[in-house]
Amino acid sequence: MDTVEGAVSALRQALGEQVLSVESFRGETTVVVAREAIVEAARLLRDAPELQFNLLAALTAVDYLPEEPRFAVVYKFYSLPNNRFLGLRVPVPGDDPEVPTIEGVFPNANWHEREVYDMFGITFKGHSDMRRILMPHDWEGHPLRKDYPLGYEEVQFTFNFDDIDRRKRYARE
Amino acid sequence: MTGAERAGTVYMSEPEKELPVDELKHLVSERALTGETMVLNMGPQHPSTHGVLRLLLELDGEEVINCVPDIGFLHTGIEKNMESKTYMKALVMTDRMDYLNNLGNNLAYCLAVEKLVELDVPPRAQVARVILAELQRIASHLVWLGTHALDLAAMSLFLYCFREREIILDIFEMCSGARMMTTYIRPGGLWRDLPDGFEEAVRAFLKLMPGRIDDYEAMLDKNPLWLDRTQGIGVVSAEQALGWGLTGPALRGSGVALDFRKAQPYSGYELFDFDVPVGSRGDVYDRYKVRMEEMRQSLRIIEQALEALPAGPVRSNNRKFVPPPRSELGHSMEALIHHFKLWTEGFSAPKGAVYVAVESPRGELGCYLEGDGGPKPYRVHFRTPSFASMQVLPVMSKGHLVADLVAIIGSVDIVLGDADR
16 A cells, blocks of 8 residues: 555544545645644654654645635645655634644644744644744734735825835834 | 824834843743853854844853744745736746755746646756756855855855856856846746757866866865864754754755655656765764765766757647747737737636645755636745754754854755745
């Protein structure tokens, strides 16, 4: 049996109902898992001797506004011994954007989860250092949410030139 | 009413709030709170941080107790920006992430687009992509070697490395008209065919470079100062490295032979013969050795690829995704329509997500691309190696001197444009 098929059936066996569905697209398999089960799923994928997904290759999120559940956190695991990728996807409701952290299983989830928090406002329960990482610490809003507008530069005209100049952030002495 | 409220935006005008020091307390040890150890700020304007990396260091004398990287100074919102552009126009953003691996970024994104829309790439373009990506790898390693040696006070090497890098940039300029922001690799192939004189230029480089690499190595390997400052410094074990998401030469320095060119070949890498050099001790010196050997292997790949470079088109003939050649626009109505549609509306990609991982000079460069059926990417995420690898800095630097930290940062080879995106 292929490693990916093995992983899917192992996840189904261990998590039962909490495996919501299995998607396949362009040769990539993604297992949709309930958020309560993500830590267990990650641990299983890493520790099962026939799977050994020992590298958390990527962790990110997607905002599906206005659909519900609004967010999805996406995990990509890579197994060095078996040379296979496997995706996990965790749906996250918009009114309660919180997912348990997998930092305890994969230490490098730390920064990736901070980035997701920074960009999407999804918090990770149990995370050791839940701060913004890319945006300034006093930034308002989460830029990669779909209801967050792309920033723009105000157009300067003669009538508002001074006005813009006054409040624009230049380096001042 | 303030001007900011009138304009409907609050981001630009608010004065910055001070960061309460309590928010950082959990990152340092108890001894820092009593003043027994010193907390020192290193960066973001520091030449040996290779960009705008800021490190908060907790020091006991000169010994590093804790190291807290702070990034984001170069964040330009590339992922957000790409969501508002068509698949083809978003390509120019990728050049601007990792400014030492422009063609590699182009390649990762193009492979993802091609996978998402199932677009073919002609053989000539595939081989040309390999040649360019490997030239880019050498150029990137040259900058790494020059700056790394400069950090450790071997000044002359910096000048030599940049001299050779210039030859590669000239080749890129020949192909694309730009030295760095090339946007030469496009979904479905290349922007245009390789120019006349390309092969000669690359062959001349192939002839010159092996001797030069030997020279660099001789300059460093016989230098006791270099050996003292690199051997046994910043050791990271294979398990630690994997757990912290280290990839690329830095991981291979710890003895893990993971190279996505070998493991998951893309763009025809499986056709070429090359070795994946690995280290054994996982220190700064082994990472240096791995990269030096990688440059030689890249030359090997380029040599084989030049031999194997087939004739033929460099762009897919699928006009629904790839613009027709300009020469057709004058006499073919259909070509004109395709051209117009592709540059205004763009092509649509199906609903679904793909993930493509390529081997950048710094490690695994992953592109997560999600389409929603429309002409713009719904979500693009780049898993950039610099971002992922930087987390390992605290692990590597604990217990070392501040001066060694400079060697460690250099050996991980981070590019802040790559980390902050």
